[in-house]
Amino acid sequence: MLELVFVLVIIGILAAVMLPQMQSTKLREAAIQVVSHIRYTQHLAMVDDKFDKNNTWYKNRWQLKFSNTNGTDNKWAYAIFNDYTNQDGNPNENEIAINPLDKGKRLTGGYSGLIEYGDAKASEKLNLGHSYSVNDIDFTNCGIANDDGKKRVFFDHLGRPLTDNPEQLVNPYSHAGKNLLLTTQCQIxxxxxxxxxxxVQDEKITIQIEPETGYVHIID
Structure with missing residues (x-):
């Protein structure tokens, strides 16, 4: 009986130690996935240069956009796309990147009026709320990164990160006289x-994008 009590005490101690780590593991999995997809977005921007395909080619750059809307089932999710057709900040279905792991799906966790969460073409893992219990996303030092509850990052043909929104550009790198190339460390x-x-610390994880190079990593 005494040995059984000791075993139960040890199991209780191990559970108390491991539970916070298990909770943070889910956030870390989400962060690893987002880092991977930011790098993929940067890759697409470098290999699929939009230069000179039309007079406002610089509005077509590849971007990763977070949103929390009816289309995402009111959970935080993201999509990877370029905006070649209408240049209004919103893609059509063909402008959303194909999921390289499943060619029948697009890289979106839900997009209102286009590919809603639960649609066969949506990639469920990109819905961070449903898949990883992410309930909020915050941008710091990322320029004008918030518009109507949506947050985004996009890249030029050299893989350099820019802030704001490609549709608002008046020339390749500026809007309203402001240079939009990232000059500070953007934290998500x-x-x-x-x-x-x-x-608190165990309830969040931070991703950092470096200026100029666009190098993205998790801050421990």
């Missing part, structure tokens, strides 16, 4: 709680 926080500002 993924949080388990509904407000990243209230998240």
């Amino acid at each position: 926080e993924l949080c388990e709680v509904s407000d990243c500002l209230l998240a």
